Amino acid sequence: MPATVAVLGGGYGGMTVAKALDDVADVVLVEPRDAFVHNVAALRGVVDREWTDRLFYRYDRLLERGRVVHDRAVRVSGTEIALGSGQTIEADYVVLATGSSYPFPAKIDVLDSAAAKDRLHATRDSLERADRVLLLGAGPVGLEFAGEIRAAWPEKAVTIVDPAGDVLPAFPVEFRSELRRQLEVLRIELVMGTSLRDQPPSEPGEHKTFTATTGTGAEITADIWFRCFGVEPATGYLAGDLAAARTAGGHVEVTGDLRLPGQERVFAIGDITALPEAKMAKSAGDHANVVAANIRTLINGGGEALTTYEPAPPMIALPLGPKGGVSYTADTGVLGPDVTSEIKGADLRAGYYAEMLG
Ligand SMILES: Cc1cc2nc3c(=O)[nH]c(=O)nc-3n(C[C@H](O)[C@H](O)[C@H](O)COP(=O)(O)OP(=O)(O)OC[C@H]3O[C@@H](n4cnc5c(N)ncnc54)[C@H](O)[C@@H]3O)c2cc1C
Known part of the structure; x- marks a missing residue:
């Protein structure tokens, strides 16, 4: 057997x-889940209707002999x-x-893919009606989401609040400078070194105008907010x-x-x-x-030595919309928008996983 x-x-x-x-x-x-969720592309799947479908791939053709329960x-x-x-x-x-x-929408908390798509469409409708978007958390998710929102709706104001002193402090200063440069061009406002005194009065993703106060006393008015940490x-x-x-x-x-x-x-x-x-x-x-x-x-009997895994060094490919973004590996150093778009931004590796799932 x-x-x-x-x-x-x-x-x-x-x-x-x-x-x-x-x-x-x-x-x-x-x-x-009834389908694999390609959550690497989840944030594009929020802002772009066509991409919503490209997040979900059924498991039927993944295995030839094995079964999915x-x-x-x-x-x-x-x-x-x-x-x-x-x-x-x-x-x-x-x-x-x-x-x-x-927290949704970076990862999808609904197991049924039809219900998950409905939730993504509803979130897009709420976002579409919002002029000012507040994102809590300036990690890769908050930054990527900000880039997607600005690429889809260039007229919307996007503000990110984070208690850290700088964006992605684990990466070298050249990476952070290029990231800040592109955020400035996109007019994405970074409010660093502080957090909100109180959680906004609405649910994340709900369209409802509110004014929040930061720990440093600044007021931010937004029509919708999302939690980008946790x-x-x-x-x-x-x-x-x-x-x-x-x-x-x-x-x-x-x-x-x-x-x-x-x-x-x-x-x-x-x-x-x-x-x-x-x-x-x-x-x-x-x-x-x-x-x-x-x-x-x-x-096969365990005759050979087992393979060991070496933890990966720091690396990142951070798109800011389909055409923007910045990447880094120790070997290549900092890579700008064109290469980031090639590595991740344009296709978000959907083709690779779609092929694996048949
Ligand atoms: C917005 C976003 C963008 C990202 N972009 C990138 C990127 O560009 N490149 C990159 O390399 N990484 C990226 N990541 C990180 C990447 O998504 C995760 O590292 C990856 O999902 C981890 O894969 P995994 O197989 O460990 O778990 P997951 O992808 O989280 O899959 C776990 C699966 O287990 C199932 N499960 C949970 N509990 C149980 C249970 N009790 N029993 C059975 N099944 C269970 C879940 O339903 C799920 O399908 C991104 C993450 C986010 C949120």
């Missing part, structure tokens, strides 16, 4: 590892998985790939002997070969890992390839 591999979560990491092992194992991919893992102990439906799966190998949540790893299901691998922040400790410490057959990949690197779809895919190679080795 072929080995059973249970992959929990069908995001960037989970679908990659499931597909890579489909020829050698009985793969069971557990994913509550639309359910949620609620308790995982060793290689035993309890699902929300009450069913259990006992697997030979488990890959934890449940990713993270982030990522949370999804690991609440870890139980029994796996619970010890969960850190205080909710991430999962992993060894060099991406297993949980002390576990022979339980691996973790993607945003849930406590690896010292930025949480990225690209890294989730790299983790998936390492884990797929390691499970293949173990299935």
Whole structure:
């Protein structure tokens, strides 16, 4: 009998590892959503109606042999998985790939893709009617969202508020200067080093005019606001002997070969890992390839040494609309709008993932 591999979560990491092992194992991919969400493009999917459809890809053609179970893992102990439906799966190998949540619209909090599209369309309608947009958080999400809004509606005022002293302080000064230059050209207002005294009186994404006061006493009037901070790893299901691998922040400790410490057959990949690197779809895919190679080795008798993963150095491709943005890697240094548009801005890597999902 072929080995059973249970992959929990069908995001960037989970679908990659499931597909890579489909020829050698009985793969069971557990994913509550009816379609893969390409959330790297989510912010374009808010401002551009055509892109809304390009965020969702059904799982039907991902696996040839394996199956996708639309359910949620609620308790995982060793290689035993309890699902929300009450069913259990006992697997030979488990890959934890449940990713993270982030306030809408950067990540989509609706499981049904038709309902998710309705929510995106409704948010676009509210945004369309707003003259002044307030974004809380000047991390990659807040900055990218600001760029998308200005590219779609050049007449709207966009203000970003963040308590940090500077934008993306983890990156070199040349990167930040180029970023600030482009934000100025786009007339995106940055209010740094402070936060709002009180949360706005409306819900995020709701069209309702309000005036908020910052900690430094400045008043900002806006017609709509969005929360652009607050990522949370999804690991609440870890139980029994796996619970010890969960850190205080909710991430999962992993060894060099991406297993949980002390576990022979339980691996973790993607945003849930406590690896010292930025949480990225690209890294989730790299983790998936390492884990797929390691499970293949173990299935084949474990004769070879397992592959180890080296955390990625800091890198970023930050689009500011389809044609703007700035990127950085240690090898290339700072790259401007044209290259950023080529790397990410124009296609947002939708073609790559659409092909993987058949
Ligand atoms: C707006 C935005 C833009 C981004 N742009 C980039 C970019 O340009 N490049 C880049 O590399 N990264 C980018 N990222 C980061 C990237 O999206 C994440 O790093 C990536 O989603 C992580 O992949 P993952 O497979 O770990 O998890 P996820 O993609 O979060 O997928 C996890 C899956 O697990 C499922 N799940 C959750 N709980 C359970 C459970 N209990 N049981 C079963 N299934 C479960 C979820 O439904 C989900 O489908 C961006 C993020 C955002 C928000």
